[in-house]
Amino acid sequence: MNEISKKPDRSLVAPTREIVKLERRLFLKQGLSLGALTMLSGCDITDAEAVQKVLWRMSRFNDEVQAAIFDPNKLAPTYPESAITKPFPFNAFYGEADAPRVDAASYKLELGGLVREKAPWTLDRLYALPETSQITRHICVEGWSAIGKWGGVTFKTLLERIGADTSAKYVGFKCADDYYTSIDMATALHPQTLLTFKFADELLPTRYGFPMKLRIPTKLGFKNPKHIMAIFVTNDYPGGYWEDQGYNWFSGS
Numbered sequence: 001m002n003e004i005s006k007k008p009d010r011s012l013v014a015p016t017r018e019i020v021k022l023e024r025r026l027f028l029k030q031g032l033s034l035g036a037l038t039m040l041s042g043c044d045i046t047d048a049e050a051v052q053k054v055l056w057r058m059s060r061f062n063d064e065v066q067a068a069i070f071d072p073n074k075l076a077p078t079y080p081e082s083a084i085t086k087p088f089p090f091n092a093f094y095g096e097a098d099a100p101r102v103d104a105a106s107y108k109l110e111l112g113g114l115v116r117e118k119a120p121w122t123l124d125r126l127y128a129l130p131e132t133s134q135i136t137r138h139i140c141v142e143g144w145s146a147i148g149k150w151g152g153v154t155f156k157t158l159l160e161r162i163g164a165d166t167s168a169k170y171v172g173f174k175c176a177d178d179y180y181t182s183i184d185m186a187t188a189l190h191p192q193t194l195l196t197f198k199f200a201d202e203l204l205p206t207r208y209g210f211p212m213k214l215r216i217p218t219k220l221g222f223k224n225p226k227h228i229m230a231i232f233v234t235n236d237y238p239g240g241y242w243e244d245q246g247y248n249w250f251s252g253s
């Protein structure tokens with residue numbers, strides 16, 4: 001914490017205003033006071049770090065609210081083949097040429113945390129799971145969206161096969177490019193959440209996430225991990241690559 005004796009500098013003015021705006025909204029809508037907000041962090045709100053902490057807590061609080069109102073039966077729209085976007089965009093936190101090349105023969109999906117069967121899975125074993133496909137819209141926070149066709153297994157099926165504790169809070173993902181993310185269990189079990197191995201009826205190319213991409217049409221693009229190397233079930237908040245930089249964790253409907 002900063003010393004309170006210090007004069008507040010300009011950089012602290014903006015976040016403080018944000019807090020005041022937040023406080024007004026909360027006070028009006030939910031009867032939460034600025035004092036209560038301050039208590040969340042246990043610090044003086046003129047302290048920049050504390051402001052960040054409060055905003056972080058607010059965003060996590062928001063996650064809980066969004067998770068609570070998530071309707072596990074509500075489906076995302078699906079589209080006809082004619083609506084598919086061509087070419088489908090590539091996106092990652094690096095350029096297309098740097099997408100990781102995963103070796104199919106030696107690949108094994110690691111499983112961990114609150115699951116009964118922790119033995120890693122080969123691709124052949126994954127490919128033998130019941131296959132389904134869907135045409136949905138992928139929406140990226142960077143301001144583009146595109147319709148694509150993905151094929152694979154409902155993620156719920158895999159979770160059942162590995163004896164995942166579906167009463168746990170989170171499912172986390174680690175990727176070949178050091179990307180990572182996590183989702184709430186209700187979304188993991190949603191009927192449209194697929195672990196996909198195919199794009200446009202062909203083996204998922206490197207740029208779209210070979211050997212697999214988790215496709216979640218009820219969430220924003222960054223919640224859809226590509227090049228998944230490990231999946232774990234946990235009650236400890238795992239965060240994510242963009243989430244840890246301030247993107248809202250739930251980011252779904």
Ligand SMILES: Nc1nc2c(c(=O)[nH]1)N[C@H]1C(S)=C(S)[C@@H](COP(=O)(O)O)O[C@H]1N2
Pocket residue numbers: 088089090091092093094139140141175176177179207208209221222223224225226227
């Ligand atoms: N492993 C990994 N997965 C990732 C990303 C990434 O950088 N690495 N980017 C995310 C973002 S922000 C988007 S919009 C989509 C892009 O998927 P696409 O290349 O199939 O369009 O992948 C998501 N999953």
Ligand SMILES: [Mo]
Pocket residue numbers: 091139140141142221222
């Ligand atoms: Mo994105």
